[in-house]
Amino acid sequence: MTSLSDAVTDAKLLVTCGPGGVGKTTTAAALGVAAARAGRKTVVVTVDPARRLADALGLGKEATTDEPHRVDGVTNESGRGELWALMLDAEQTFDRLVRDQSPSKKQADAVLNNPVYQAISGSLSGAQEYMAIERLHQLHTSGEWDLIIVDTPPSRHAIDLLEAPDRLVGFLGHPVYRALTVGQRAFARVTDAAASMFLWAVKRLAGPQIVEDTVNFFRSLANIEGGLRTRAKEVSALLRDEDTCFVVVSSPRAEAVGEAKHLLDALQAKNFPFGGLVVNLIHPLPEALTAEDAALLADLDDGPLAEQVAWHNELTTLATAERAELVSLEALAGDAPIVELPLLDHDIHDVPGLIDLSARLTSSDFV
Template sequence: MTSLEVAVTEAKLMLTCGPGGVGKTTTAAALGVAAAQAGRRTVVVTVDPARRLADALGLGDDAEADEPHQVPGITTGANDGELWALMLDAEQTFDRLVRDQSSNKKQADAVLNNPVYQAISGSLSGAQEYMAIERLHQLHSSGEWDLVIVDTPPSRHAIDLLEAPDRLVGFLGHPVYRALTAGQRAFAKITDTAASMFLWAVKRLAGPQIVEDTIGFFRSLANIEGGLRKRAKEVSALLRDENTAFIVVSSPRSEAVGEAKHLLDALHEKRFPFAGLVVNLIHPMPEPLADEDALLLADLDDGPLADHVAWHAELTHLAVAERAELVELEVLAGDAPIIELPLLEVDIHDVPGLIDLSARLV
């Protein structure tokens, strides 16, 4: 299979994954274009698009870029769908999660107004990865969309995205978290002398207020622990649902291929539904010279023709080397579609460019 048409027309959730700098955001937007043109109401969640691509998607500098904006100029027919886009705001998504899982406003405010929460909600390790999936869940659960596409955050270890729900459940069961969320008397009972000395030292170094704020944060978080656990399990199941499609995006660069291989291995190992491989920025393979032409051109004097022949040989060598780098990726992809997209003279940064790319993908 050499097309992503099945994924675009049948999936309900789609995630583009891979290393940074390989065109994940552009690929996600182009897949959204293809879905809209197939008659589906589609929303694309982007992370950090290039400025001109953000402008093309209607995101610009709008303070409300975290809410869906319709992208104009994508469809023309009466039966066509719609393309909407939004930019992920991890902090706002975290706030929504807290409100959703709190039983009342007072409970939610106890978390949201805590100084520790306000300091770390947008910068927790792995927060952006988990919030990308949480935003996907929020949009999917709304029932407003035929397809939700998430352009996942670029990461040196892209697998963090897939493990984020399980890490949250693990965190909620960690002994330190359990100790901090226990009542004051219970806390005193389970805290040994070394821990007490540790807290005393922290109070001396950072001040007693930061210790109280931290313990207060974890205790307020305990009020919504059941909801967080339930949501994390729902998200984990959603990522493995048959209507979810993971698209791995890479380039032929050695380091990008290495990260994409790691990600493909993890998708297979953890049984996430892999739907296709997109390899961007590939140099075209020149037409080979006929034997007689090669002989005629073998001993050229210096000049434009000799330079052109040398360029042809260099490009051929580069294209062959790139395809050799991709062999292991192609094996891991198995029967899934593999799309090779050429290196273009200019970056795609407008709606016509996205429409052209969508045609190449599907």
């Protein structure tokens, strides 16, 4: 893809990822606006948008979670495209996954009603990342959407999403899990040290009832193990499909650049399709002073003009440092499109603002 315009018109799955606090959710929403205005039926899956942006996307407190809501005002009356948005609910997505993969309602209820499952389903390590991709898979297989955009959860390392399917497969093959899911008689003969230590520690800390609930949970989970393995493999393939596109969003801050570089390395190492880099919140670079002007302004008395010159110099230093910070990040992007967006004097929190940002993201003037 030569521009983000290609991504929003050609891709079927688009994943925005990167560190937190860089405008990633707003970028995902704006790319969704661009796709809808290009005539595509688009859904944006987000995790926790800012309150005013959530309201603009129809995801206010009154909205039912985990179901798509139509975003009004994105296209004109003659436009064929549509923009929908939903806020991810990891627990509801987990419940749906269990029901879909269980051979019967009874076996699904055995998992859903287990106290251990109810305690951890919304707070498992990596649950948000895996459920974001699981929800993407559910939407993809429905055949209802031209484009699905997933705004991934912010992460310190920003690669949890990529590893979630593989982690699930690894968990299902772990010796402790294998030991806990064997039949009752076989379980009595289990001598696996890891499992024995696990049960001993849990019994000492939480009591025998927790041990029983935990064993029952893992055994009931074994009923859907085949489905979980198959789904994880399908998700892994989906993330690498030629119609999938990853867009990395960063800012020029040193810590954000470091995380974005780590993510770009991971995308390349794991053969995920990288579609573009968005660098947000860049300070404008003032026009350089001529030598003659600099000499005239060198010895100003205190006052408004001196303050303006000092501000100009500080802004020049900051903007120059930002661009130097971005050199290595943009080199990692290679031939992929790079969009640099200036720091605005206002937040984008409504549909008109998203429309303006969508034009900036997809216009060659900004690439």
